[in-house]
Amino acid sequence: MYFEGRVSGTGVGIVLNDSAADYDVQVDGTTVATLVTPGNTTHWINGLSNSTHTVRLVKRNDTPGDTSTFGGFVAAPGGAVLSKPAARNRQIEFIGDSLTVGYGNLSTSRTCTWDQVKRNTNSDMSYGALTARQLNADYQINGYSGLGMVRNYDGGRSDVTYRTFYDRALLNVSGDVWQNPGTWRPQVVVVNLGTNDFSTAVKPGEPWTPDNFAAAYRSAYGDFIQKLRTRYGADTTIVAVGAGQYAGHVQQVVKTRNDAGDSRVRYWFLDDSGLDFLGCDWHYSARDDRLIADRLTPFISGLPAGW
Structure with missing residues (x-):
C-alpha cells in the first residue's frame, strides 16, 4: 500500500493512526524517515527547500489483524497541498x-x-x-x-x-x-x-x-x-x-x-x-x-x- 502526493513549502505532515505497521516516508524519491508503529500522529518532515516536492508514504509490512488509517498529507505553514500526481497508465x-x-x-x-x-x-x-x-x-x-x-x-x-x-x-x-x-x-x-x-x-x-x-x-x-x-x-x-x-x-x-x-x-x-x-x-x-x-x-x- 502506498500513497503519493505533491506539496509546496518547507515541510509536509503525514497523518496516521496505526499502532501495528511500519511505514517509509519518501520525499523527492529519497527515504527520509521510517515510522515504526507510529500510532495516532501527524509526523512532520521539516527543513525542505521552499519549493514543490513529491511525497510518498509506503506501508512496509502486512498487519491483517489491525486497521491502518491514513489521514492524508498536510503542508507546513506557508505551504500548500497541491493537486495529486497523475495516475500511471x-x-x-x-x-x-x-x-x-x-x-x-x-x-x-x-x-x-x-x-x-x-x-x-x-x-x-x-x-x-x-x-x-x-x-x-x-x-x-x-x-x-x-x-x-x-x-x-x-x-x-x-x-x-x-x-x-x-x-x-x-x-x-x-x-x-x-x-x-x-x-x-x-x-x-x-x-x-x-x-x-x-x-x-x-x-x-x-x-x-x-x-x-x-x-x-x-x-x-x-x-x-x-x-x-x-x-x-x-x-x-x-x-x-x-x-x-x-x-x-x-x-x-x-x-x-x-x-x-x-x-x-x-x-x-x-x-x-x-x-x-x-x-x-x-x-x-x-x-x-x-x-x-x-x-x-x-x-x-x-x-x-x-x-
Whole structure:
C-alpha cells in the first residue's frame, strides 16, 4: 500500500493512526524517515527547500489483524497541498502470500523473532513492487502471510484461506468488501499462491488426503482465476506463477483455461536458481526479490497487455 502526493513549502505532515505497521516516508524519491508503529500522529518532515516536492508514504509490512488509517498529507505553514500526481497508465495487481509481501526480506539472518520479522519486512522492496517500478506501473500487493489457495501453512486455520480475505478492504472485519472506485483496472494480475498449500505434508485430521488435495487445489485455483476474469474483464492478462511442488499443478490450471478459449491466462515458472533465501524463515532476501523482478519484468513486457 502506498500513497503519493505533491506539496509546496518547507515541510509536509503525514497523518496516521496505526499502532501495528511500519511505514517509509519518501520525499523527492529519497527515504527520509521510517515510522515504526507510529500510532495516532501527524509526523512532520521539516527543513525542505521552499519549493514543490513529491511525497510518498509506503506501508512496509502486512498487519491483517489491525486497521491502518491514513489521514492524508498536510503542508507546513506557508505551504500548500497541491493537486495529486497523475495516475500511471499501467496497473498491476500482485496476489500472494508472505513471499509476495516481502516477509523478512531485509534480514541478515534466517532466524528471526516475530519483532525482527516485522522490522525487516519491506513490501516496497518485494519482487512485485520492484517489477511495477521497472514497468512504471501503479500496483497493488494483495498478500497475506501464511495462507494458501485451499490450505494454509502446516494445515493451520482450516476455516479460512487466502480466498476468504481477497474481497476485503479491512482484512480484520468479517464480511467487509472493498469497493473499487472504478479507477482500478489492472491490465495484468500476477497470482503466486501455493507455497503454503504444498510446503508441508497433509496431516491426519485435515479435510484432504494426499491424493485428493492436489485436485482440490487445482479446482479452487481455476475458480479463483474465473473470479478475477469476472472482476476485471476479458482484456486483463492473468499471470499464474508456478514454483516448487505446485508448478505442475498451476501449469495444468493454465492449460485448462487456455483449452477453454481464455488465451489471456499465462503461466510463468518462477526460476529460483541463484536465490539465497536469506530472509527470515527461509523467505526471499532483498537480493532474491531483485533477481525475481529482473526475471519477471521482461516476461510481463512481452505480454499483449494493451498498455
